Amino acid sequence: MARPITDSSKKPSRELLLEAATELIRTNGYTSTTVDDLCQKAGVSKGTFFHNFISKEELAISAANRWSEMTSGFFRSAPYHQHKDPFDRFLGYVSFRKEILKGDLRDFTCLVGTMVQEVYSSHPEINQACYQSIATHAENLEADIEATKKLYAPKATWTVKSLALHTQAVLQGAFILAKASGDVKLASESVDHLENYIRLLFNKAGLPGEK
Amino acid sequence: MARPITDSSKKPSRELLLEAATELIRTNGYTSTTVDDLCQKAGVSKGTFFHNFISKEELAISAANRWSEMTSGFFRSAPYHQHKDPFDRFLGYVSFRKEILKGDLRDFTCLVGTMVQEVYSSHPEINQACYQSIATHAENLEADIEATKKLYAPKATWTVKSLALHTQAVLQGAFILAKASGDVKLASESVDHLENYIRLLFNKAGLPGEK
DNA sequence: GACAATAAACCGACTGGTTGGTATATTAAC
DNA sequence: GTTAATATACCAACCAGTCGGTTTATTGTC
Numbered sequence: 001m002a003r004p005i006t007d008s009s010k011k012p013s014r015e016l017l018l019e020a021a022t023e024l025i026r027t028n029g030y031t032s033t034t035v036d037d038l039c040q041k042a043g044v045s046k047g048t049f050f051h052n053f054i055s056k057e058e059l060a061i062s063a064a065n066r067w068s069e070m071t072s073g074f075f076r077s078a079p080y081h082q083h084k085d086p087f088d089r090f091l092g093y094v095s096f097r098k099e100i101l102k103g104d105l106r107d108f109t110c111l112v113g114t115m116v117q118e119v120y121s122s123h124p125e126i127n128q129a130c131y132q133s134i135a136t137h138a139e140n141l142e143a144d145i146e147a148t149k150k151l152y153a154p155k156a157t158w159t160v161k162s163l164a165l166h167t168q169a170v171l172q173g174a175f176i177l178a179k180a181s182g183d184v185k186l187a188s189e190s191v192d193h194l195e196n197y198i199r200l201l202f203n204k205a206g207l208p209g210e211k
Numbered sequence: 212m213a214r215p216i217t218d219s220s221k222k223p224s225r226e227l228l229l230e231a232a233t234e235l236i237r238t239n240g241y242t243s244t245t246v247d248d249l250c251q252k253a254g255v256s257k258g259t260f261f262h263n264f265i266s267k268e269e270l271a272i273s274a275a276n277r278w279s280e281m282t283s284g285f286f287r288s289a290p291y292h293q294h295k296d297p298f299d300r301f302l303g304y305v306s307f308r309k310e311i312l313k314g315d316l317r318d319f320t321c322l323v324g325t326m327v328q329e330v331y332s333s334h335p336e337i338n339q340a341c342y343q344s345i346a347t348h349a350e351n352l353e354a355d356i357e358a359t360k361k362l363y364a365p366k367a368t369w370t371v372k373s374l375a376l377h378t379q380a381v382l383q384g385a386f387i388l389a390k391a392s393g394d395v396k397l398a399s400e401s402v403d404h405l406e407n408y409i410r411l412l413f414n415k416a417g418l419p420g421e422k
Numbered sequence: 423g424a425c426a427a428t429a430a431a432c433c434g435a436c437t438g439g440t441t442g443g444t445a446t447a448t449t450a451a452c
Numbered sequence: 453g454t455t456a457a458t459a460t461a462c463c464a465a466c467c468a469g470t471c472g473g474t475t476t477a478t479t480g481t482c
Contacts, residue, residue, distance in 0.1 A: 013457080029329035031242035035442060045459050046443085052457090056442065105331075113387050117325045118240035120316070120390035131391035158407070162400040169384030169401040176324050176383045177376060179331040180342035189373040190380040193408070196369070200411040224431075246468060256433045261469065263431090 014052040016042035021063040027106050030060055030118050030126070057123060060115065064129035067111045068136055075140070086147035091198055093141060097171055098191040101184050109179065113172045138164040152202035163201075170194045225263040227253035232274040238317050241271055241329045241337070268334060271326065275340035278322045279347055286351070297358035302409055304352060308382055309402040312395050320390065324383045349375040363413035374412075381405045 011019075020041035024033040035056055039049050053059040080092025100108055112130035119126040141164040149156060174187035199205060222230075231252035235244040246267055250257050264270040291303025311319055323341035330337040352375040360367060385398035410416060 027332045029240065029242060031240060032329060032333065034440080036440085047446095047459050048457070050443065112391075114328045116387055116391045117328050118243060120393075121238045122243065127391060131393075134388070134391055158404065159400075162397075163404065165388060165397055166381075166401045166404040169388050169398075170377075170381055171384065172387045173380030173382065173384030176327055177345070177380050180323075180327045180338060180345055182331075182342075186373075186376055187380075189370075190377045193369065193374065193377040197404070197408040197411070200408070245466080247466085257435095257469085258433045258471090259431070262433095265469095267468065 013042065013044045013048045016044060017049060017052060017059065018063050018066050021059055022067065022111055023106060025060070025063065026109055026111050026114055030115050030123075057126060060119075060123070060126045061129045064112050064115065064126065064133055068129075068133035071133070071137060072140070075137075085151075086144045087152060087202055087204060090141065090144045090148050091195060091204075093144070094167060094191060094195050094198060098188055098195070101174075101178070101187050101191070105178060105184070109175045110172060113175060134168055135165075138168050141167065148202060152204070156201070167194060224253065224255045224259045227255060228260060228263060228270065229274050229277050232270055233278065233322055234317060236271070236274065237320055237322050237325055241326050241334075268337060271330070271334070271337045272340045275323050275326065275337065275344055279340075279344035282344070282348060283351070286348075296362075297355045298363060298413055298415060301352065301355045301359050302406060302415075304355070305378060305402065305406050305409060309399055309406070312385075312389070312398050312402070316389060316395070320386045321383060324386060345379055346376075349379050352378065359413060363415070367412070378405060 017038055020038045021033070024037055024041060035046065035049055038059070039046050049059075053062065075093070075096075078093075078096050080089055080096050083089045083092055102108070112133040116127060116130045119130070138161070142160050145160045145163055149160060170190060170193075174190040177190060178184050178187035228249055231249045232244070235248055235252060246257060246260055249270070250260050260270075264273065286304070286307075289304075289307050291300055291307050294300045294303055313319070323344040327338060327341045330341070349372070353371050356371045356374055360371060381401060381404075385401040388401060389395050389398035
């Protein structure tokens with residue numbers, strides 16, 4: 001049996017493999033995820049795997065790039081962009097990130113943040129694709145942060161880029177807390193503190209009690 | 212040759228293996244670190260490995276527990292404890308964490324935060340040891356945070372525990388940024404924002420420009 | 423304090439199974 | 453009938469863990 005497609009309802013093998021990679025690597029990491037695991041999950045054979053990717057490493061790079069594109073699309077169409085005030089858009093982004101911290105860990109944790117820990121030293125090309133994804137995501141926040149800063153904290157000495165990256169650091173750290181504890185609430189509460197920080201930063205009244 | 216010790220200058224094989232594990236797992240992760248790698252790094256044989264540990268998994272658990280003890284000792288003897296004001300002690304802790312972000316990534320990143328990403332789903336016992344390490348470390352901050360809160364933000368609605376864990380989330384996230392980018396500065400700048408948050412939280416005047 | 427018996431630490435060759443990757447054959451599409 | 457997509461069988465390297473045996477340290481006995 002071979003080439004069983006042209007059935008337009010079925011996704012191409014390459015896409016099936018990338019989806020399998022996203023799910024399995026998010027759950028078990030890059031090294032623990034074997035090519036056979038990926039083929040089984042995607043429902044294709046090993047021949048198909050190496051027809052579509054020259055190596056496991058190339059699959060990981062493709063998965064990281066695909067992750068970047070998919071998350072970009074996902075957040076671009078999220079509702080928080082509709083706010084008039086850039087502060088509301090920025091805070092809306094963080095609140096949105098908090099809202100989607102629900103259900104299964106495998107569904108909201110970050111593929112590229114997970115991979116970085118394993119590959120930063122041994123697989124520089126995968127690492128670069130991962131950093132590209134994180135950095136691009138952070139850069140997408142910079143316009144709103146810049147506008148917010150101009151409006152509400154024009155003299156602040158921190159840089160827009162550093163705050164954008166800080167939001168990503170908090171989220172990545174929150175994922176680690178959730179994984180380690182098995183309790184998603186710990187992640188939520190860390191993002192609560194990030195929200196609170198952002199309000200304080202722009203004099204928008206944080207939680208009660210800080211004056 | 213065997214039992215070559217009683218030479219008080221040489222460390223026991225078990226300790227050598229745990230040191231090797233800390234270094235190699237921090238660099239390459241748990242799965243990528245092979246038993247042979249560990250033996251070579253420690254300068255012992257495979258027989259010795261399995262004489263000291265019943266499995267690779269047990270070594271990882273022991274390494275996580277040792278990590279917990281070593282970091283506890285390291286931070287207990289750090290200078291920030293000498294401050295009179297609990298706010299200064301708390302902020303001093305965070306500043307100290309920032310100061311040690313220097314030199315090689317392998318020397319300041321977190322063993323247990325790295326392992327969690329790979330093992331949380333597949334090796335619950337390792338994961339538990341990792342969480343124990345993170346949680347205990349956070350708990351060690353709670354007394355100072357509690358005292359700071361009573362003094363400077365008694366009506367704040369956030370919990371002491373959540374703020375302690377948030378500091379850990381920021382640090383873990385900062386490590387990911389540093390690994391991904393290869394630039395330690397990104398980690399430092401994220402910790403800058405954490406310091407700034409803590410100052411704002413207790414009305415201790417953050418960076419200029421926030422009012 | 424000599425020495426035999428026992429225990430603890432250690433070694434490296436070996437094993438069964440796994441891994442990423444290859445070679446080759448088969449099928450579908452144009 | 454050429455080409456792209458798929459499948460299966462296979463391989464050499466590698467992996468965690470085992471095993472039989474050696475060397476050193478400790479302990480009990482005289």
